[in-house]
Amino acid sequence: MNGFNSGMGSTPPVLKNIIIINVLLFLATLVLEKYGVNLNQYLALYYPGSEYFRPHQLITHMFMHGGWSHLFFNMFGLWMFGRILEQVWGSRRFMIYYFATGLGAAALHLLVNHLLIMDVMGEYKAMMKQRLSIPLMGQDPLLVRKYLLKYLPEDLERNNPPLSEQITRLLKL
Numbered sequence: 001m002n003g004f005n006s007g008m009g010s011t012p013p014v015l016k017n018i019i020i021i022n023v024l025l026f027l028a029t030l031v032l033e034k035y036g037v038n039l040n041q042y043l044a045l046y047y048p049g050s051e052y053f054r055p056h057q058l059i060t061h062m063f064m065h066g067g068w069s070h071l072f073f074n075m076f077g078l079w080m081f082g083r084i085l086e087q088v089w090g091s092r093r094f095m096i097y098y099f100a101t102g103l104g105a106a107a108l109h110l111l112v113n114h115l116l117i118m119d120v121m122g123e124y125k126a127m128m129k130q131r132l133s134i135p136l137m138g139q140d141p142l143l144v145r146k147y148l149l150k151y152l153p154e155d156l157e158r159n160n161p162p163l164s165e166q167i168t169r170l171l172k173l
Helices: 015-032 039-041 057-065 066-091 090-133 139-157 161-172
Strands: none
Touching: 015 039, 015 057, 015 066, 015 090, 039 057, 057 090, 066 090
16 A cells, blocks of 8 residues: 555654644643743734734644644544555645645635624624714714724623734724
């Protein structure tokens, strides 16, 4: 089957390297966190409207994990299925598959976040239309913006804390 051992203990080379990279990055995240360096801020995937978003995160997010159980179950699943796929497909095709699925996951994650943010913004605009009603509609746009920036974060923090920073940033643009 592509020259790999068929024994239970054999782990194909690409799979082994992917697991090693994942574990090393997780350990580096834990160690560097004690020195005030947040690797998640640089390598995890952020929404493009966030100040923390960087294009390289589309790749690096594939190697970041949120805790020991997240790492363990991801690596266990990868090892269980990845061994077979790499043995059948070969190393090159398996690596292409790994990165293609990781990019697909990033695209889906960003799409869902975008839809959530747009939904929240639509609901918030409807709510603000009722709240502002007639009095502020004729006001200076800068005054309306200041009003929204003052009350938007409070309303969003109560309902969805992770989105509040991103939506506030979008309003500032």
